[in-house]
Amino acid sequence: MSRPRDLENERERRAQILAATYEALLETPWSALSLNAVAERAKLSKTLIAYYFGDKENLLTETMLWFLGAQAELVKQAVAAPASLATRIELLIAIALPERAELERQLRFQLEVWSFAKTSPEVTLGLQTAYRAFREACATMMEAARAEGLTEAGDPWLYLTLHALMDGLSFQLVLDPTLDLEVARARARAVVERLLGGL
Numbered sequence: 001m002s003r004p005r006d007l008e009n010e011r012e013r014r015a016q017i018l019a020a021t022y023e024a025l026l027e028t029p030w031s032a033l034s035l036n037a038v039a040e041r042a043k044l045s046k047t048l049i050a051y052y053f054g055d056k057e058n059l060l061t062e063t064m065l066w067f068l069g070a071q072a073e074l075v076k077q078a079v080a081a082p083a084s085l086a087t088r089i090e091l092l093i094a095i096a097l098p099e100r101a102e103l104e105r106q107l108r109f110q111l112e113v114w115s116f117a118k119t120s121p122e123v124t125l126g127l128q129t130a131y132r133a134f135r136e137a138c139a140t141m142m143e144a145a146r147a148e149g150l151t152e153a154g155d156p157w158l159y160l161t162l163h164a165l166m167d168g169l170s171f172q173l174v175l176d177p178t179l180d181l182e183v184a185r186a187r188a189r190a191v192v193e194r195l196l197g198g199l
Contacts, residue, residue, distance in 0.1 A: 021063040072133035096166035138162040145196035
């Protein structure tokens with residue numbers, strides 16, 4: 001008779017492996033990453049990693065989808081928060097423009113995601129889904145502004161403009177360490193408020 005599976009333990013192990021893979025990808029390109037390196041970082045056996053994820057490609061795919069899904073969920077929670085529109089805008093800006101060290105980590109990881117996506121239709125779809133979630137969050141903000149009479153939202157280019165603004169600022173902040181994060185957040189807030197018709 002086989003032993004019953006401990007689903008909670010399995011979830012914890014999988015989360016431990018995903019987190020170790022995420023950390024490893026901040027230092028090593030996906031093409032050079034080995035299951036041995038992930039096992040060492042996770043303090044687990046390579047056999048256990050293979051048990052949960054099969055091979056390196058599947059581990060990379062699941063790690064990247066896990067990260068993209070977590071980011072999309074944060075954005076959804078921010079725009080759905082039971083708070084004023086101004087507060088939800090602040091939450092969205094904080095997610096898009098976190099502290100500089102976190103912003104740099106996220107960009108390093110995203111570079112690996114984009115590189116791996118060239119070989120993985122599943123990760124390409126995950127990227128598209130994550131970007132769509134952010135655009136939908138921007139659209140939700142615009143609709144909230146319209147409902148409050150602040151703007152006549154509805155133009156999809158406004159949603160794309162908000163998304164492009166956050167993306168562009170995050171890249172610029174990582175590429176130019178002399179740029180002030182607080183100034184970037186304030187400028188982003190001012191542009192968003194203008195697009196929403198003033199808060």
